[in-house]
Amino acid sequence: MPSKLREEDKILGHYLVPKHRILSLEESVEVLKSLGIKPWQLPRISINDPVVKILGGKPGDIIEIERDSPTAGKYKAYRVVVSY
């Protein structure tokens, strides 16, 4: 039986896909400041990444990914959207 879920919900609802969130400009500045880095020093995520496509991320956006971590419980990672 084909699934009735939309592609979007399939991806976001998958148990291996962690929570993604696009940070607002203020939040982005806050994060960069707390890490003491420039945006290009962040790990990158492609604009063609399925989740980024769904969230509508644009190059330069910073995405917060909240993952389950075996050592720390919850772990927040940040990635900057790039166009390649």
Next chain:
Amino acid sequence: MSYASAYKEVERYLIDKIHFSLLSPIEIRKMAKVTVVRPEIYEADGSPVSGGVRDPHFGAIEPGERCPVCGNTREDCPGHFGKIDLARPVLLPHLGDKINVILQSTCRNCGRILLPDEKISYYTNIYLKLKEKWPVLAETFADEVAKQSSSVSECPHCGYKQYKLKFIKPFTFYEVRPEGEIRLTPSEIRERLERVQDKDIIVLGVDPKAARPEWMVLTVLPVPPLSVRPSITMENGLRAEDDLTHALVEIVRQNERLKNFLSSNAPESMVEEAWQTLQNVIAAYIDNELPNIYQLSHRGRKQLKTIAQRLKGKEGRLRGNLNGKRVNFSARTVISPDPYISIDEVGVPEEIAKILTLPIVVTPYNIEEARKYVLNGPYNWPGAMFVYKSKQNMKIDLRYQRNYRQLAESLEIGDIVERHLINGDIVLFNRQPSLHRMSIMAHKVRVMPGRTFRLNLLDCAPYNADFDGDEMNLHVPRLEEARSEAEELMLVEKQILSPRYGGPIIGGRQDYISGSYLLTVKTTLLTKEEVSLLMAAANYKGKMPEPAIIKPQPLWTGKQLVSLFLPEGLNFEGRAKINAGELKCDNERCFFDSYDIISNGRLLMGVFDKNAIGAEQPENVLHYITLEYGSDKAREFLDNVFRMFIRMLEIKGFSISLREVEIPKEAKEKINIMVEQAKNEIQEYINDYKEGNLEVIPGRTAEESLELKIIQRLQKLRDDAGKLAISYMDPFNNAFIMARTGARGSDINITQMAAMLGQQTVRGKRISRGFRTRTLPQFKPGDLSPEARGFIISNFRSGLKPYEVFFHAAGGREGLVDTAVKTSQSGYMQRRLINALQDLYISYDGTVRDSVGDIIQFKYGEDGVDPMLTYHGKAVNIDRIIQKAKGE
């Protein structure tokens, strides 16, 4: 001015970055001191041919020779380049792809990029901006632009029609015209590249300031100086030239041949042929392993090692001479065990100690000591090898010195004495493969007679060493800074805990475990003599403890003795290794003494075995001592108490014999009955299968289901037989003790010795190889019974049947092959991993970063915890806190 003094006066800079680009023909001509035109190397009288590849203008390399270019002798002459003027231009191999891209995306007439002007300047702008921040992206962008412009069929600037190019590696270009494919000669390619303008080329990823595209086509070839390709004079006076020289001779020969053809107006086909040969030879000179070229070789078919071959691979310049170098102040020899030295010592043979030296600066405090060393000379330990007189700026080699006394008296403050290694010096000790940081540790020297390095047995675990002929390396750090750094960071005692899994990696193995078990087991009661022996082994200086039993004679328990050495206040609770099977119990109400309780530094209950003192066993007694009382205390414990454990074995005597694995007749009969029963059941499965009545496992074929069922049943048979055999064993059976305490072997090994070997497998399946439908000739074709497919009912004690030996050999061979393959594969995996991770670091803000400061992980390990300081990876261990509180 000599080279050394010139070096001092030269202004020195730190290298910030290295920029690679192409050499321009003008530069090549400028730096060339000689033009090579003759393929001969030597004249008939043995002197080098002028204008040949050994022309003296390439620089002085013979002793006493003066360089005709710079006037220096061979010590000071840096060597000079020459050149070969090529009769016709030739492509540089390796750059074919770049040439292809530029030719495709530029006009074949006017050399402009095949895009309108505004687009070119727009893209150039984007490219330059990208290059600053996202260099990787800039390259991708340039590729994209090239793709776009190469698909244009008419030049927007001059309106010329464009053709597709066909590029056949390594250096053949065809233009696909309507009338057919025309080969482009290097001359034509060069002309086209010349027409490309500087302002255009940027957008294709070429920096015109660094290199013009036409430089990718050689018109003049630089010839390296002689010092790059020295010849070797053999004993019989014959000269052997370097491979590069041979390759150059070949280039000159082909070049001259082409020149002749050109000047004699030879037919076009011959010129063409000579030109392509020259192209090929030059490509081989640069890289003799390019695909689709004729490789240059010696007469004896051996390939020439040309430029690329010098640099490439494990023995190449980069991996063999720059990343890895041979070092001085090091030694290597066989290792042998010595339980009587400390774990942070290493026994160094006197012969080696007399060669390895350490510089000590003479001060008012050590001048007498320094004099003693000098007085002893270079051949008596502890002596000295060299003396540097600082005032006279002189180095004196004691080997060529007669009067040691005079020299010793002339020592002044500030002189430097290179003395022999002495006890207590810090050295680095290493065993390959160096897979983790514990593979190189700092030890303190202990000079000994003999010719082997001596190593405490407890250090075997981190080095993964044994004494079946293993060799190890020793290095002497010479500067004060290096020595103290090694002592503070790399000393063995600082490496007891492994950062790999947060537990001790140094600890007891084998006899240490058997010994500690025998010492601490309930039944052990020791007489005064025995206690004295044990205490002496452990270097105990305190008072004799109160005996546990007074009448009829004073007797001590092993637990009492161990308790003497446990740090005060230590509390511990946990299961011993023997706490399994029939000796299982879950709390302190343990009848079998298999639950360890230490309260305030006293072993109240339980035995010490692998779970208490074993190596690579996290959360054991040793771990807690190291973590909570410091590595110094742990080292003391390891040095003293562990010596007591082996002394215990020496007192008791410990060995195994055939009797150890013999089981009574009754047990044998029971096993035979079990075997019969299993065979019958399996025969039933086979019958079912043949009739088609076998229950098939979903997703498997009938054959697979049958195999699975049989294997399962046979596994159960062996387990049952093993259990039965072990149940008949005396608890003080030495083989049994070793298996249960974790000292050596396991229940399976005992089963195989006493009961049955069990199923032999090849590739995870029952053995089915050999003849077409049977494994060995004595079986009927298609026999699926256990014996015919490699199940061994015999045991090692009674011996194997002849056909069983074959099956056992087949299984054993697979094991050997597996280990050989596994080590090479995991070795390569390790190399790749290390290369990828080597320059990551944990910065002071807790993030993991790479060499340019980009973030890899926002917090090390996602929780920022150093596993070395944890309880088996957990930063906080609640159980341990409760244990501690309970013990108080």
